[in-house]
Amino acid sequence: MALGALIGAYQEDDSGGLAALLPLAGRTLIEYQVRCAAAAGASPIVVLVERIPLALNQAFERLRQEGLAVVPVSDGAEAATRFEASELILLIGDGIAAPLELLLRLGHEHEALVLTVPDDEAHENFERIDSVSRWSGVALIDGRMLGATAAMLGDWDLPSTLLRRSLQAGARLQAATSGNEPLLARNSGALEQFERSLIAASRSERTDLASRYVLPPVEDFATEKLMETGVRAEWLLYLALALTVGAAFAFTRGWLWPAVITLVLSSPLDLVARRLGILRLRPIPPKTYSQLLLWPAGGLALIALSWWETRHGAGWGALVCALSAAAFAQAYQVERAHTDIALPPWLVSRRNTIFLLLLFAIGQAWTGFLVAVLVYTSVSFFFVQYLVHRVRTELTPH
Structure with missing residues (x-):
């Protein structure tokens, strides 16, 4: 089954800038997210963004120079037109740094899936799903669900609404394994340990x-x-x-x-x-x-x-x-x-x-x-x- 990717890049970090532009491994978080989605086989890769500041545009240009086609869109309706109704869409939340191995594994799935983390103090900034779990910021959604959600969205937050509607439609819940969980970053300090793990893992x-x-x-x-x-x-x-x-x-x-x-x-x-x-x-x-x-x-x-x-x-x-x-x-x-x-x-x-x-x-x-x-x-x-x-x-x- 074809796989696309939808990445959020509109929420602000603690300093007032875009969380997508937080530094990670010498580049930005959005570049890491796009490269991970591409490695998982996703195409097209659509980035939902309200405005495109200079730094974000430069990040998009670097990705395009590497041969990665990034499509920025400003709303859910435009995002929906970029995907086929029959394909699965890899949804990556704003400010989410997910391990590459996790996304590669999702690239082999064939049905809607929501990755979860425990509802505990360590994950209190993640969106709650129920009394025992929260959304990890990563999910696989059906292309038809995106189109239907965009048609009725109004002023609601697209990724959050997609999550809720996917759960109502019976999307499977799967807990992310400990030590391989996505990270929600709202400041550069939150990414430091993740960056160190990337640097250490690069040493073969x-x-x-x-x-x-x-x-x-x-x-x-x-x-x-x-x-x-x-x-x-x-x-x-x-x-x-x-x-x-x-x-x-x-x-x-x-x-x-x-x-x-x-x-x-x-x-x-x-x-x-x-x-x-x-x-x-x-x-x-x-x-x-x-x-x-x-x-x-x-x-x-x-x-x-x-x-x-x-x-x-x-x-x-x-x-x-x-x-x-x-x-x-x-x-x-x-x-x-x-x-x-x-x-x-x-x-x-x-x-x-x-x-x-x-x-x-x-x-x-x-x-x-x-x-x-x-x-x-x-x-x-x-x-x-x-x-x-x-x-x-x-x-x-x-």
Whole structure:
């Protein structure tokens, strides 16, 4: 069944501004609501708003630039014309910050549904339904119900009236699970804890030593600063790729330390890019070319360093080490891509290799690094081979 979304954006917060414009994760609450609705598969996404101040219009423009079609309307009658009578409509109340997982689950429902929270002190600002429950601010309503309600609305509040009429029509009540409840925000302070939970949730599993133990402070700091800017996640991937290729060029010119610093600077950028994508509900696809090219670009930098060492006293052994290491690293990547086995974080990765290079660079042991990375990549390859073989042996019936 088709799904649309209707979001309220007309009530004031405690300071007299629109609650929809409260800051959340570097953007505004209305942008978060629209992105969540889009992620749940809703289209069109209609925003009910009495007036459109400059800040709200700017938020709509940012959403449109991301390819999200937002339709502002000024009353219920106009809102009703934007939906088909046969579709379900995801209703999100004014000032409601709902967890994405909750809305994604609603996107798979096929009948009218009202999410509730307990009628207790913690939820006293939510609209009461009965003696034991209140409206969470999120519901699924029938398109026909919206049209009928808009026709008789008058001066009544549309979301509240829709709620009442949906309940009278037999909409199913479902309690939001504890810890996954929508939040009703009327000031920025109410959103702080929700924002912290979003930032924490954006930090996915770290699979190598560098990202697990070295880079988290840098990654957290950069994520919190960049989420407040207009920097796009994919731009960081392009920058990481450009820095890596730039480091390869610097190695060929003998600018060894500038190349090392450039590689170190590139190491957290893809992690930060992924987190920005998650925070803005536009995750970076795993097969994005700029991300896939980081691995071969790292190999190019390794070979560039070996070429410099070959021409300046190390002989052809340095180039052979680099080429062999690159081959082992690629073979390791192939093996890793075809197994679901949990691998230890010490195995070879682009970031681990960069910080290994930094350690050898401190001692000016450039050729020593090339030998070490050959050992590192070969051990990683044979270790993952061993793990895969062991699992296959265990699964083979005797």
